[in-house]
Amino acid sequence: MVVLGIDIGGTTTTIGFVNENGEILAESVMPTQGKDHITKFLPRLFEQINTLKNNSKEKIELKGIGVGAPNANFFKGTIENPPNLQWGGVIPFADLLEKEYKVPVKITNDANAAAIGEMLFGAAKGMKNFILITLGTGLGSGIVIDGKLVYGQTGFAGELGHLTVKPDGRLCGCGKKGCLETYVSVTGIRRTVSKLLADMTEESQLREVSQTNLTGEMITDAALRGDRIALQAFEYTGDILGQKLADTIAFSSPEAIIFFGGLANAKDLIFQPTLKSMEKFIFPIFKGTVRLMLSELQNKNAAVLGAAALIWNELK
Amino acid sequence: MVVLGIDIGGTTTTIGFVNENGEILAESVMPTQGKDHITKFLPRLFEQINTLKNNSKEKIELKGIGVGAPNANFFKGTIENPPNLQWGGVIPFADLLEKEYKVPVKITNDANAAAIGEMLFGAAKGMKNFILITLGTGLGSGIVIDGKLVYGQTGFAGELGHLTVKPDGRLCGCGKKGCLETYVSVTGIRRTVSKLLADMTEESQLREVSQTNLTGEMITDAALRGDRIALQAFEYTGDILGQKLADTIAFSSPEAIIFFGGLANAKDLIFQPTLKSMEKFIFPIFKGTVRLMLSELQNKNAAVLGAAALIWNELK
Numbered sequence: 001m002v003v004l005g006i007d008i009g010g011t012t013t014t015i016g017f018v019n020e021n022g023e024i025l026a027e028s029v030m031p032t033q034g035k036d037h038i039t040k041f042l043p044r045l046f047e048q049i050n051t052l053k054n055n056s057k058e059k060i061e062l063k064g065i066g067v068g069a070p071n072a073n074f075f076k077g078t079i080e081n082p083p084n085l086q087w088g089g090v091i092p093f094a095d096l097l098e099k100e101y102k103v104p105v106k107i108t109n110d111a112n113a114a115a116i117g118e119m120l121f122g123a124a125k126g127m128k129n130f131i132l133i134t135l136g137t138g139l140g141s142g143i144v145i146d147g148k149l150v151y152g153q154t155g156f157a158g159e160l161g162h163l164t165v166k167p168d169g170r171l172c173g174c175g176k177k178g179c180l181e182t183y184v185s186v187t188g189i190r191r192t193v194s195k196l197l198a199d200m201t202e203e204s205q206l207r208e209v210s211q212t213n214l215t216g217e218m219i220t221d222a223a224l225r226g227d228r229i230a231l232q233a234f235e236y237t238g239d240i241l242g243q244k245l246a247d248t249i250a251f252s253s254p255e256a257i258i259f260f261g262g263l264a265n266a267k268d269l270i271f272q273p274t275l276k277s278m279e280k281f282i283f284p285i286f287k288g289t290v291r292l293m294l295s296e297l298q299n300k301n302a303a304v305l306g307a308a309a310l311i312w313n314e315l316k
Numbered sequence: 317m318v319v320l321g322i323d324i325g326g327t328t329t330t331i332g333f334v335n336e337n338g339e340i341l342a343e344s345v346m347p348t349q350g351k352d353h354i355t356k357f358l359p360r361l362f363e364q365i366n367t368l369k370n371n372s373k374e375k376i377e378l379k380g381i382g383v384g385a386p387n388a389n390f391f392k393g394t395i396e397n398p399p400n401l402q403w404g405g406v407i408p409f410a411d412l413l414e415k416e417y418k419v420p421v422k423i424t425n426d427a428n429a430a431a432i433g434e435m436l437f438g439a440a441k442g443m444k445n446f447i448l449i450t451l452g453t454g455l456g457s458g459i460v461i462d463g464k465l466v467y468g469q470t471g472f473a474g475e476l477g478h479l480t481v482k483p484d485g486r487l488c489g490c491g492k493k494g495c496l497e498t499y500v501s502v503t504g505i506r507r508t509v510s511k512l513l514a515d516m517t518e519e520s521q522l523r524e525v526s527q528t529n530l531t532g533e534m535i536t537d538a539a540l541r542g543d544r545i546a547l548q549a550f551e552y553t554g555d556i557l558g559q560k561l562a563d564t565i566a567f568s569s570p571e572a573i574i575f576f577g578g579l580a581n582a583k584d585l586i587f588q589p590t591l592k593s594m595e596k597f598i599f600p601i602f603k604g605t606v607r608l609m610l611s612e613l614q615n616k617n618a619a620v621l622g623a624a625a626l627i628w629n630e631l632k
Contacts, residue, residue, distance in 0.1 A: 129469040152569025153445040154605050159566040162599040250475040253468025283478040289470050
């Protein structure tokens with residue numbers, strides 16, 4: 001018995017067959033070509049799936065399909081006008097796949113899928129209350145309360161990247177100002193470096209790189225070499241993240257907050273200032289009750305595992 | 317069949333028998349005398365209950381006891397060192413009552429109890445995802461997700477009064493700075509009036525009242541008469557509340573936020589600036605999905621109903 005996990009990204013779409021132990025038996029990648037209409041995407045996807053299935057050494061007994069995709073609505077099974085995919089409006093994606101493969105299909109956004117993946121196969125095994133935060137281009141989150149993902153009334157709950165840090169702060173892609181992800185994400189820390197290059201006078205190798213060319217790894221490497229601007233950028237980022245984590249803890253009192261993605265790879269550089277700030281802003285009753293952890297799926301194909309976990313979680 | 321609801325406050329303790337329709341068949345009040353040890357409180361409570369039971373015209377068939385109390389731990393059934401009650405540490409309150417009355421006992425804090433009361437008997441009937449906020453001396457909250465109260469890992473989730481509004485803001489009773497309840501509560505708006513009396517030069521009747529003597533009603537009355545300071549105090553309060561509600565919506569995507577307590581009685585004076593600010597800070601996907609409502613238990617004994625609802629909710 002296997003589950004098909006599908007991760008739809010703006011650039012590539014990855015598919016993989018995942019068994020109940022969270023092992024990926026076979027996987028393959030294709031370009032998403034997000035500018036094409038859904039009617040062009042689907043036949044390519046089906047072909048990709050069928051090829052992977054036919055090439056498998058073992059017999060594939062498919063129990064279901066889990067999909068991680070932007071702007072995915074878990075309740076309706078739809079993908080609704082994601083900015084990176086010109087598919088043409090609200091797509092009943094789960095229905096389309098169910099019709100083709102005659103198995104249950106579940107769909108949610110990538111951070112939610114990653115949270116379920118972490119619960120079944122990663123750092124959150126056995127946990128009932130935790131939050132997964134992805135620190136990539138943006139800041140995504142999946143919130144698990146009492147063993148279940150929080151979808152809320154709309155199906156879109158868990159948008160912690162759009163908590164407001166500063167009412168008149170940085171302009172966000174969503175149209176608001178001061179959103180958490182404009183500070184805390186790979187994009188956010190790059191913006192912070194630009195700010196600090198303006199504010200500070202210290203020498204820094206980061207002064208030699210354009211904002212466009214600057215990567216999270218460069219900031220991490222510079223910080224590890226003792227670069228003052230890079231170190232200050234992590235302090236600034238952790239200060240803000242810790243404060244908003246304290247708010248989040250006041251809300252749902254999780255036992256752990258698990259980090260995934262590019263910026264999380266900086267480990268203590270980001271965790272130490274975050275923890276310091278979190279302890280400052282945490283409501284006293286919650287002191288010492290929450291662990292900050294690194295994802296255990298960082299080096300695996302977490303997106304495919306997470307998507308497949310959506311189905312394995314229902315089967316359990 | 318009835319349930320006994322007990323509301324333990326710093327000053328008074330109210331008890332009442334509540335039927336499954338949310339009708340209070342009989343109730344009575346006694347002083348809490350919080351400076352006494354638990355061993356003095358309990359015999360008085362038992363006598364109060366027995367008297368109410370014996371005086372009832374109908375036969376009391378007791379199905380359970382629900383308790384709303386400060387620092388109550390739902391999971392453990394304990395009341396843990398509440399600041400207003402010198403009971404002597406961590407009290408196994410549910411066990412003590414179960415031993416006496418041989419029925420199930422559930423215990424939680426007053427805002428959580430009020431949320432369940434609202435779900436069974438008030439404005440949240442039929443809702444699965446909503447948040448109740450009490451605006452009294454402090455700001456309390458009860459969060460319902462997927463039809464269940466959120467307790468979190470510790471049992472203490474839902475402390476929205478201690479979200480951080482301003483990192484270096486007003487000192488809070490909890491020891492932190494800038495907590496939401498130092499701005500948004502009856503106490504908070506009184507502090508805001510003091511600030512505005514310093515900042516502004518407009519004439520105001522509020523200049524004639526000491527901070528200690530100032531009440532929420534006085535501020536509401538002054539605002540209704542067009543007092544500029546009072547009106548500005550509501551604007552200031554609503555601005556902050558709306559921003560933090562937008563954060564809360566990004567977290568759990570509720571269908572309604574229901575307000576209870578003294579400051580909620582100011583209605584549009586507080587709701588209008590709150591709604592305006594909330595719409596400004598809300599993540600676009602949630603626009604128009606959340607109603608701000610007034611409790612439907614405002615004029616009833618909501619605390620006793622809520623406490624009793626803890627049991628009725630389990631029996632359903």
